[in-house]
Amino acid sequence: MIEVHGISKSFGTVRALDGVSFAARDGAITGLLGPNGAGKSTCLRILSTVLAPATGTARVGGVDLAAAPLAARRVLGVLPHNSGLYNQLTARENIEYYGRLHGLPEEAVTSRAAALIERLDLKGVADRKAKGFSQGERTKVALARALVHDPQHLLLDEPTNGLDVMATRHLRDWLRELRGQGRCVLLSSHVMQEVEALVDDLVIIAAGRVTLTGTPAELAQRFPGLSLEEIFVRAVSGTQKSAV
């Protein structure tokens, strides 16, 4: 369970987040949707504890991020915007490095890495340097790396970026599998169609504020006759009116 209460963050004079509140349930995929520059990445960065909010609180699995950032990081897996792999290390070494930094015992490091390589279909490239990987392979390795300590919560920043159709389909399957295991999955995207089929809950954010929340079914009920994409466009375009 991820809970966010009234967080704000400014960079210089730019107000990136302005009193954002929402919650992401366990056993559900929550989509953080918004146009570019809406504050999605800043929000995920605050949740992954690399940035601190100016005001407001955030809790991951009941752990307050400001009070116990290290404890929060233990229950969090993060897939950043760019995979951020080490090119000179192999896929396996990249995964194992994070396992060790999570403080897993050496046997667990090896076995977890092997299991994830198996599950994510990385066997063919496991012992090759990450240097020559395709975008799809990089994302898979980064996902395996984020899951190495078996976290209850997963944050994904625009995970489908740069992936081809097949890779996107596979990613969706894995995310559904993670949801099935009761995990709390929070992902960001700026394309409604991409997440429409995937998410259980939607949080639409524009200009640093949450403009609309609900399940796709709820939203369809509230705005009869409109497609989810049309609802999204309305939610982000009239930020000043904030009628919705």
Added chain:
Amino acid sequence: MSTLLTVCRKEILETVRERRVLISLLLGPLFGPLMVTAMINLTVSRTVTSAEETLQVPMLGAERAPNLVAYLNARGIARRDDTVVTDVDRAAELVATGEHDVVLAIDEAFGEDFGTDRAARVTLIFDRSKSRAASRVNRVRGAIDAYSQQIGSLRLLADGVDLSLLRPLVVDELDVSTPASRSALMLGVFTYLLLFATLTGGLHLAIDTTAGERERKSLEPLLTLPVTRASLLLGKMTATVCFMLASLALTLVAFTIALKQLPLEQIGMSSNFGFGTAALAFALLAPFAPLGAALMTTVASFTKTYREAQTYLTFVLLVPTLPLAFATLLNIEPEPKLMWIPSLSHHLLVTTLIKDQPLDATLVALSVVSTLLFGALLGWLAIRLYRREAILG
């Protein structure tokens, strides 16, 4: 602690796999020794040439002063027969074109003037801007002066004058430099080359730690792991120090081997630079590695990209030269208050070592303590900077 080791091991593994970096790490330490070897070889060959070899000098009007020519010949300055010098203009041309370093022209009236109370004239034609020719010109001039004095003395003696009247003051020189201390002049450049090699050894990793990781977007996920930023940075700096020490050790080994091959005795130098001295020098310079690593990491943390960091760190490589230039200009001797300045203290201690003089334990301790303190201070600063949000760029 285990985080530190995990990070350190990964950084070393990653760096060793980067072929470009590894090659520059291995070749860098050879640069200094090669330069010094070339420098010393050149000096040796020049010194030996000017002292022993017979100097061939084209002469104009040699037939007018057979005694002078014979005197010069006896001092190893022979007339060059194959070059015909017709007049002074031709002589000037020979020097100007660089064909000859020096030409001697004997005045047409030399024979007539020589016996009288008028001074007989000779002209030396040379190019002062050619530093290579200076030693040859000086040799010829010295020999002619000596001839002139000898003839003058003989004349006074013939007139019954006591020669000591002509020299009311006599300067005696007593040079107390030893072969080892003379070599220290040249080998003094060592300290800088050694400090330079130490810094360049860690350059890549120091940049990679902040600017590099940020540029490759691997810093952000790293910071979401349940480890403190201090332990991450310390692990990275430890790896940096390992590479710096390796570079220093390689340089010292290369120096030791190179110096054994050089004919240092021929230019009045001696080298005590065996593997024992090299090991001592390593111990004296090792505390500089953490200081340099912290300094480079601190500077790199202000930059956005690898390239930008490289630009700034080039200046950092020059920082240790400042105290060294100061020391060389003022010819400073080791004393306690100077030992607080890193790089200067290293220069003074290593120079003492090369001069074969005993090392003062207090001075060594002061150097080690102050260097490590500065290193700790900069390390703390680097950690503070690593904790800023701006580190993500």
